Amino acid sequence: MKRRNFLKNASLTGLGLAVVPSIISCETDKKEQKATATGKIVVPVVVATWRFHNATKAAWEVLEKGGESIDAIIAGCRVEEADLKNTTVGNGGSPDRDGNVTLDACIMNKEGNYGAVVCMENIAHPISVARKVMEETPHVIFAGKGAEQFAVEQGFKRENLLTESSKRAWEKWKVKSEYKPIINIENHDTIGMLAIDKNGDISGGCTTSGMAYKMAGRVGDSAVIGSGLFIDNTVGGATATGMGEEVLKTVGSFLIVELMRQGRTPQEACEEGVRRIVESNPNHNNFQVGYVALNKKGEYGCYCIHGGFGISKYQEGEQTYVKSGSYIKKA
Numbered sequence: 001m002k003r004r005n006f007l008k009n010a011s012l013t014g015l016g017l018a019v020v021p022s023i024i025s026c027e028t029d030k031k032e033q034k035a036t037a038t039g040k041i042v043v044p045v046v047v048a049t050w051r052f053h054n055a056t057k058a059a060w061e062v063l064e065k066g067g068e069s070i071d072a073i074i075a076g077c078r079v080e081e082a083d084l085k086n087t088t089v090g091n092g093g094s095p096d097r098d099g100n101v102t103l104d105a106c107i108m109n110k111e112g113n114y115g116a117v118v119c120m121e122n123i124a125h126p127i128s129v130a131r132k133v134m135e136e137t138p139h140v141i142f143a144g145k146g147a148e149q150f151a152v153e154q155g156f157k158r159e160n161l162l163t164e165s166s167k168r169a170w171e172k173w174k175v176k177s178e179y180k181p182i183i184n185i186e187n188h189d190t191i192g193m194l195a196i197d198k199n200g201d202i203s204g205g206c207t208t209s210g211m212a213y214k215m216a217g218r219v220g221d222s223a224v225i226g227s228g229l230f231i232d233n234t235v236g237g238a239t240a241t242g243m244g245e246e247v248l249k250t251v252g253s254f255l256i257v258e259l260m261r262q263g264r265t266p267q268e269a270c271e272e273g274v275r276r277i278v279e280s281n282p283n284h285n286n287f288q289v290g291y292v293a294l295n296k297k298g299e300y301g302c303y304c305i306h307g308g309f310g311i312s313k314y315q316e317g318e319q320t321y322v323k324s325g326s327y328i329k330k331a
């Protein structure tokens with residue numbers, strides 16, 4: 001298929017969004033986080049894209065006991081990778097247009113080390129394989145068959161990741177074969193997670209099966225350093241969800257961390273990250289991108305193009321869903 005036709009088919013014209021551009025910021029379901037108001041350091045803390053409350057709970061349990069942020073990230077991300085009902089992460093993820101489930105994941109630690117796997121099949125926990133890449137090899141990214149082979153050598157089991165229900169949905173999709181990624185399905189999307197432990201050290205992870213029914217071999221932003229995730233232990237971290245192509249083109253997570261380094265709050269940095277995409281892309285009505293950022297004080301921010309995104313946060317022993325502000329508000 002020619003690129004132009006592919007992009008045409010990729011548009012979300014079916015969404016019928018009535019849109020009014022506006023800038024609004026983060027609102028919480030519960031009380032506003034104290035750190036944001038007082039500037040005091042409130043760690044440990046973990047934040048994750050969407051309503052991944054089971055994941056942030058698992059991560060919090062590690063942090064609360066004094067565990068390291070990298071272990072909290074692994075514990076949290078693995079919860080979603082194992083959840084068969086979640087069709088956008090790990091086991092049970094939606095396949096590509098040829099019916100193959102291909103996974104992308106990455107991890108970054110407090111030393112600024114990074115490991116990733118892209119387009120990996122048949123291994124249920126790519127986040128753990130990404131950690132092995134980071135810790136056990138001189139490389140940072142393994143792709144496709146090489147990633148799978150490495151995982152098996154490291155003791156991971158090969159398994160079929162295509163569930164019956166994902167297979168049925170794919171077969172239904174094949175009837176029309178239209179690529180229309182509807183990203184904003186609450187509760188079910190890519191997990192990007194940032195955690196600061198009791199020592200004040202930050203780590204992050206991001207894991208996904210990518211866009212449903214993508215072309216074979218397509219890799220999104222999630223496992224690419226600086227796009228789906230970036231961590232700098234002197235500043236903080238950021239992670240992304242949504243249309244990976246747009247995040248990749250603007251190196252979104254790196255941008256947000258650099259803006260925080262220059263003095264922006266996590267909220268301001270996320271808003272600027274979204275603005276960079278929206279203002280350079282007239283097609284922004286047709287796709288979603290959401291960012292989450294965390295600075296070293298434990299202050300967070302989140303922002304997205306279209307309403308419907310939010311983050312799960314665990315801090316001071318309390319779990320909260322934070323509804324993200326959006327550039328475009330439904331009329």
Ligand code: SD4
Binds near residue numbers: 183209241243
């Ligand atoms: C990708 N960013 O593969 C991922 C998909 C995603 O919410 O985050 N969806 O482009």
